[in-house]
Amino acid sequence: MTPVVEGRAIVQNYHVPGSMLRKAKTVRAVKGIDFSVQKGKTLAIVGESGSGKSTLARIVALIDAPSGGQLLIDGQPVDIAAKRPGPEMRSKVQMVFQNPYGSLNPRQKIGDVLTEPLVINTDVPAAERRDRAKAMLQKVGLMPEHYNRYPHMFSGGQRQRIAIARALMLNPSLLVLDEPVSALDLSVQAQVLNLLADLQDELGLTYVFVSHDLSVVRYIADEVMVISKGEAVEQASRDEIFANPRHAYTQQLFNATPVTDIEAIRARVARRKAARQGAAV
Amino acid sequence: MSLLTIRNLTVKFATATGSFTAVDGIDVSVDRSEVLAIVGESGSGKSVSMLAVMGLLPDTATVTADEMSYDGQNLLTMSANQRRKLIGREITMIFQEPIASLNPSFTVGFQIEEVLRINLGLSGKAARARAVELFQAVGIPEPEEKLKAYPHQMSGGQCQRVMIAIAIASNPRLLIADEPTTALDVTIQKQILDLLMKLQEDYGMGLILITHDMGVVAETADRVVVQYKGRKMEEADVLSLFEAPQSGYTRALLAALPEHATGDRLPTVSDFFQEEAPR
Numbered sequence: 001m002t003p004v005v006e007g008r009a010i011v012q013n014y015h016v017p018g019s020m021l022r023k024a025k026t027v028r029a030v031k032g033i034d035f036s037v038q039k040g041k042t043l044a045i046v047g048e049s050g051s052g053k054s055t056l057a058r059i060v061a062l063i064d065a066p067s068g069g070q071l072l073i074d075g076q077p078v079d080i081a082a083k084r085p086g087p088e089m090r091s092k093v094q095m096v097f098q099n100p101y102g103s104l105n106p107r108q109k110i111g112d113v114l115t116e117p118l119v120i121n122t123d124v125p126a127a128e129r130r131d132r133a134k135a136m137l138q139k140v141g142l143m144p145e146h147y148n149r150y151p152h153m154f155s156g157g158q159r160q161r162i163a164i165a166r167a168l169m170l171n172p173s174l175l176v177l178d179e180p181v182s183a184l185d186l187s188v189q190a191q192v193l194n195l196l197a198d199l200q201d202e203l204g205l206t207y208v209f210v211s212h213d214l215s216v217v218r219y220i221a222d223e224v225m226v227i228s229k230g231e232a233v234e235q236a237s238r239d240e241i242f243a244n245p246r247h248a249y250t251q252q253l254f255n256a257t258p259v260t261d262i263e264a265i266r267a268r269v270a271r272r273k274a275a276r277q278g279a280a281v
Numbered sequence: 282m283s284l285l286t287i288r289n290l291t292v293k294f295a296t297a298t299g300s301f302t303a304v305d306g307i308d309v310s311v312d313r314s315e316v317l318a319i320v321g322e323s324g325s326g327k328s329v330s331m332l333a334v335m336g337l338l339p340d341t342a343t344v345t346a347d348e349m350s351y352d353g354q355n356l357l358t359m360s361a362n363q364r365r366k367l368i369g370r371e372i373t374m375i376f377q378e379p380i381a382s383l384n385p386s387f388t389v390g391f392q393i394e395e396v397l398r399i400n401l402g403l404s405g406k407a408a409r410a411r412a413v414e415l416f417q418a419v420g421i422p423e424p425e426e427k428l429k430a431y432p433h434q435m436s437g438g439q440c441q442r443v444m445i446a447i448a449i450a451s452n453p454r455l456l457i458a459d460e461p462t463t464a465l466d467v468t469i470q471k472q473i474l475d476l477l478m479k480l481q482e483d484y485g486m487g488l489i490l491i492t493h494d495m496g497v498v499a500e501t502a503d504r505v506v507v508q509y510k511g512r513k514m515e516e517a518d519v520l521s522l523f524e525a526p527q528s529g530y531t532r533a534l535l536a537a538l539p540e541h542a543t544g545d546r547l548p549t550v551s552d553f554f555q556e557e558a559p560r
Contacts (some may be wrong), residue, residue, distance in 0.1 A: 006396060186538070215539040219547065258494070262520070
């Protein structure tokens with residue numbers, strides 16, 4: 001089966017211009033990454049800040065053109081530097097950003113937020129746009145009456161639902177999610193993750209899910225790619241990578257992730273007690 | 282005897298639409314060399330109650346309490362001058378955004394030496410030498426060089442180390458850390474938490490750690506207070522809290538951790554806990 005999205009040796013270089021005091025230099029943000037995601041699956045891209053994971057997400061979402069390599073959507077090579085993607089391509093790939101406070105225009109009503117992708121990319125008449133937007137609000141767990149409200153009237157979790165609704169308005173096949181839950185409280189995070197899982201089942205969506213949080217990745221991913229300094233250091237199925245992390249960097253990430261396991265807490269409390277008694281003697 | 286005791290603390294904010302109660306009758310106490318975690322989601326009042334202790338709330342806030350005392354001294358009736366002798370010396374605080382907590386216009390060396398000058402009366406060479414020592418204590422490599430750096434020339438993790446160095450400069454007996462690792466990557470988070478725990482043990486400080494992250498609680502706390510909408514839901518030692526949580530809200534928080542997911546769906550707070558506990 002053709003993968004929904006495939007990247008072949010994707011490279012991204014940023015050119016930092018020099019000045020009187022500084023020499024020009026090239027930052028190699030992504031250094032040749034290969035990946036592919038099958039329909040209905042989730043690829044999680046894991047890494048720390050500066051690893052290039054968001055750069056890669058922007059390339060997949062057709063926002064930035066890569067400096068090298070090839071991106072294929074549904075088996076078709078796409079080169080946005082050579083040719084602007086048309087409405088059809090835009091409808092296939094949509095993105096949800098990290099910060100729902102920044103990704104919604106505070107002066108735009110929710111109805112306009114949701115219908116704008118249709119205005120730009122389709123010739124659906126106004127009445128139908130409105131109906132579709134209201135239906136989409138319900139689908140993401142909001143209400144049709146929210147249509148005429150402004151973003152500031154919503155909580156962070158609700159705003160992220162709105163951002164997801166906007167991304168789904170064009171019936172995309174691929175959703176690129178850049179840290180979609182890291183700005184949310186734990187209980188709200190759970191609701192949004194549940195929503196994403198439900199939507200994936202219902203609509204057969206394919207996700208590229210960027211995250212730094214391994215516990216979230218463990219819940220949502222099918223495949224995991226760990227990237228560090230622009231290189232994919234490890235790529236495997238979720239079960240494989242969590243059972244047996246091979247690369248030193250992956251192991252380091254796992255070791256740094258706090259554990260809420262009872263036995264681990266018991267051991268820590270005992271260690272601390274022993275250290276204290278040692279100090280008192 | 283406990284180091285900090287708060288009984289029935291209430292903080293109200295005057296807003297355009299009337300009074301809003303951010304903290305509603307909270308009791309908190311910390312012993313010497315104890316690590317207390319205060320856990321809650323946004324809006325739980327976990328930061329506001331500690332800002333009340335520090336006297337950092339804006340004028341629109343009204344603070345009332347039956348008792349708020351530090352080491353036997355009453356913080357409620359104390360004069361501003363007396364209070365200033367405690368705050369920033371005996372009780373210090375670090376915040377979530379390390380880069381925003383530092384002044385971008387001055388070198389980090391200037392900022393730590395300022396604290397040493399004002400709070401400890403050190404000057405010139407003595408202040409410089411102590412600043413170098415403190416940078417070494419918090420694990421900043423090449424301390425002499427780094428003192429000349431501006432905040433924007435350092436990473437988030439290093440800025441947080443600078444903040445910690447400033448906070449421990451006066452050998453405080455109580456350090457309040459408000460989400461100290463939330464803005465940081467996991468590997469850096471681990472380094473900062475390890476550092477805080479080491480300093481806490483070395484200096485025998487009381488440490489109050491405000492966080493929303495149950496993982497951080499599991500890795501650091503001796504005792505835990507769980508807050509929700511300005512009220513205390515539960516208080517327990519860390520092991521009992523994770524082993525046998527008493528309140529529905531705590532159970533919900535623990536169940537919502539993605540690593541505890543058993544089935545296809547993550548349980549959410551509403552599965553466990555009815556909104557608006559009776560008042």
